[in-house]
Amino acid sequence: MLKWALFFAIIAVIAGLLGFTGIAAGAAAIAKFLFFVFVVLCVVFLVLGFVVTKKMID
Template sequence: MLKWALFFAIVAVVAGLLGFTGVAAGAASIAKFLFVLFLILCVVFLVLGFIVTKKIVD
């Protein structure tokens, strides 16, 4: 997912440099959404990992 966010960020930068403002805005919004989704899932799985590890150790 992070790979796709980086891909869309690069597409947004290239499209912005070439003057395609509509494409750049769309790609940037997709990149932001994917990055936020990645961060949320990362935190959720990190917390779940700590909870499961604590239950296994105890």
């Protein structure tokens, strides 16, 4: 998912440099959304990993 966010961020930068502001804004919005979904999922799985490890040790 982080790879897709980076892909859309690169598309946004290239489109912005070429003057396609609508496409750049859309790609940037998609990249931002995917990045935040990635961060949320990363935190959720990190917490789940700590909880499961704690229960296995006890």
